[in-house]
Amino acid sequence: MKIYTFIALLWLAIPSFAQWHPVGHHVMTDFAQQVNPQLPWPEYPRPQMERKAWMNLNGLWHYALTDVLDDRFPPHWDGQILVPFAIESALSGVGKNVRADQALWYEKKFMIPASWKNKHILLHFDAVDWQAEVYVNRQLVGTHEGGYDAFSFDITSYLKPDSNELMVRVWDPTDAGYQPRGKQVEHPEGIWYTAVTGIWQTVWLEPVPETHIVSLKYFPDIDRKICDVETQLSHIHANDRVRVIVYDRGKEIAHAEAVAGENIRLQIPSPHLWSPDDPFLYDVTVQLWQNGKQTDEVHSYMGMRQISVERDAAGIPRIMLNHHFLFQLGFLDQGWWPDGLYTPPTDSAIRFDLYQVKAFGYNLLRKHVKVEPQRWYYWCDKLGILVWQDMPSGDLNEQRRNDHGEIIRSAQSALDFQEELKAMIDQHFNHPSIIMWVPFNEGWGQFQTIAIDNWVKKYDPTRLVDGASGWFDFAGAGDVEDMHKYPGPGIPEDKHDHRARVLGEYGGLGLPIEGHTWQPKQNWGYVSFPDTNALRKAYIDLINQLPDLIRQGLCAAVYTQLTDVEVEVNGFMTYDRKILKLMSPETVKANHSLYEVSIRE
Template identity: 50%
Template sequence: MKNKITVFLFLFLGFVAHAQWKPQGDKIKTKWAEQVDPTKTLPEYPRPIMERSRWKNLNGLWNYAIQDFGKTAPSKYDGQILVPFAVESSLSGVMKQVGAEKELWYETNFSIDSNWKGQNILLHFGAVDWKTEVWINDIKVGSHTGGYTPFSFDITPFIKNGKKQKLTVKVWDPSNDGPQPRGKQVKNPEGIWYTPVTGIWQTVWIEPVNAKNITALKTTPDIDQNSISIKADVAGAETGDIIEISVFDGGTEIAKEKAVVGESLDIVLNNPKLWSPETPFLYQTKISLISKNKVVDQVESYFAMRKISSKRDENGIVRMQLNNKDYFQFGPLDQGWWPDGLYTAPTDEALKYDIIKTKELGFNMIRKHVKVEPERWYTHCDQLGILVWQDMPSGDEQPVWQNKKYFEGTELQRSAKSEAIYKKEWKEIMDHLYSYPSIVVWVPFNEAWGQFKTVEITNWTKNYDPSRLTNSSSGGNHFQAGDILDLHNYPGPEMYLYDARRVTVLGEYGGIGLPLEGHLWRTNDNWGYVKFKNENEVTAEYIKYAKILKSFVKSGFSAAVYTQTTDVEGEVNGFMTYDRKVDKMDFKEVNKINTEVINVLNQKNK
């Protein structure tokens, strides 16, 4: 009888949650919006590259309030918001703007599982845009700035006896009134600018750990030495504590090594299997923290054996190489926006879908444009086999496009505060994403937007992570720094500059528009570099551009990026509509021509 009551109570609470929440607005939505469950919102483990067996998801319906800046915690809340969807999104159930003059408050209660007794409790936020302050049981436990990286607090000392713990969060996001990295977010979206994203937009969760615990992993492959370097950061370590790493090929353990905490382990692999988009093989690992002959923490992870580099070919052209072979990288500009969730995909299936479709189109790369995705997105890329160029989200002053000075060596004079924000957040993004093997290129600047001290920033990026290539300034205001000269040209491909000392790439082109009624964010004022009327016309134009690109591959391009994966708000130049319900080109024909473009370089390596 007790079990029946429990099941009934669970179903009743689920019904109540559904009744309290519904998507807002009349904008288009993806098919996954219907699958969003406020009692089980984005339930997947949020950090797959460092996984523990015990954790608890705090996503769901929280109380929220939007108040004037500088006010104390609200005595009464405005209603409920579905975390982790930004307050401006439909799926939040709120769909209201905030702005620099207001602050967004959240409140929820959670419980600690009884079998976590004696453990330290870590509270994790996947990402919150932009400045976050956190209270547990009315005690402020910490703060964080930055909209794109995770942060956590050890909340153990502030846990009360009893079942319910109170969590309060305050967020301030100045949007384009501030100098902080924000990507395409603006207060008044139009054209290529989109809706602001304020507050929690990735999973919130807790996990129990011992006082001694593994806090981060850093993996660096070296295929030339057949080795993988793995370093574990540990909290609370003492002299004599040991890290043990086991490496698995499928279910078979192929290596096991130990080292004192603080030392990296360089594990040699016999005849390693190399990772590529064609064969995305991942080794699994188990990392154990041993203290006084007892395992006090253990996480599961993975790595790939792959190398990204550049080398001059037999014709004197500097080419990108993957695993020491010339390899043409070709993919879409992917902005990662959703009509229903904005920065946040409605489900994990949706998050993975765009990558699957990119592979279906015959691409081997994605340029992740001025946004950082949740960690699961990068794991999907690792597993499915897709190379990633990772942009730094742009911020501060936008260039005046008609003013040529922005593309002739004149850099933005940022304030000291703005420079410090950029450097802090760029380092955090690189640290956060370092161990994901799919990422092969860092892109600090895009089209002169917020571009400052280019040579210094580029050299720092390259020195901080010499295992990847650095694309200094994608599409403009070029300096002799980094590994890549990156040209943008719309609509068709053009090689109007060439660098004999660096890799030359076409970092953006295309933008072929096709507005489809019933799948538009706006009924009018939709934008594309060129527009056509149907799938056949758009596909024909795409193939025309791809044939031009083939000739440029022979003469010097080593990569190309087509704009773009999906329509985004007022932009209608995607391979798919914004709601992902219609493929706007003939994907089989696109795959065929894309394969031809890639094989101009890659066929000699087969």
């Protein structure tokens, strides 16, 4: 892969990389030592649609904090910040909190390679929390609101032939606003964590032709042995055509083409189905042809799988993967890091977490009120981990609930939620690992539940919908009925509708490990234990209660949680990822025994 970096352009780069170092006094993972301040996160950021040429803009930038009412460019810079780590994080090298009455500015200089001449230059931000104004050479290029979705601008007309200046102004009200924010608060405590402000995923440049492939969507149908492909292009011309080629381990097994703008249907002979035990992925090449000449090409992949709710032989609704009941056993995964907060220190840090999930005998992660970088889902696709994807919560005003437990939102709050929900679905549509969308958790910002559930189901018919995970259930809404019970376990009441029953949260067994906690004292779990032996015994006692619940109709159980997070110490492993508190031959054996039960059902 051809990647341009600024290593050869040190005269333009911010000097003194050696001056950068993590800040703060909290624990950190070993992966923090692998962070390269010259180019953190060097991996290609969009594995689902890969082009050869790109430029990574991660690294040391200038930053400044200003009054939010002052819309002038900063007269001076406060120092350096390591992008893509949020300013509050240790790995940013800053470690400052940002108030709702402050704006955060970034600045970076860059040059465009001569080989990109006559190309359109796209500037990509994979995530900025929350409101971003983007300037190139002090001209406003565009704005974006939303802390979890990628966005881009065509900056071609703003560029100079030599050095260019990129500036970004960010405003993030955190819990003073109604925007989706997950568990971020200005003053962390308990289950609410440190705020994340500004750029927290990769920033990069990409050269493309004027007419180019913008996005892809795959619609696999394992019963009909087909996959429909929907493509979106920019600046379409009458004779433009799109060609899609599918490969099985390097061998072409299908191809089709159509006029640009039309869907393409691929016949997949004897489809090799994707599952946690066999996470097979087809390689895909998508080409744009204009007047007999190929002008654009992206490399992608897809998985052939189907998720549904079907009744078993006893008439019980079950979640079926490829028409087979597989009990889903997983962790609640909040995706926080002691050193990077929202941002994993490295790509290998992501892999480490996911490898532990598989090694423990689990097949599921519920990604809890956070959306991850695209490479996280890529590794779930590759390793075979099922994902329930939460929509990050927001607008948590408890004083505005109706008689059904729903929040009464303003029109703008509702619109922002719906736009960010749609963006989340669009961006992660092609990941076979994602099998369920979860719009609401425990009533946090929950509103218009039935309408939201119905819209999600119509917009993405390839996945299930868990409309209300915990607390305020609406009979018949979504595909599953979801209860939370601590320490549990339990099973939702059978409401005799079409829905499968799941245990969306349980467990929460706590154990602080000295030297591995966010703070020395005042840590907590839902239930506390004196040592790992007692913790593991209690865990096995919980697991041993699940077989009877599976026979009654339970289809999934989500244990809280994968890691300790700040003062919560109920993780499978410590926050610094150094101690696997629950890992033992006995606990792994107990986990695997549950799949035997599901096979018999």
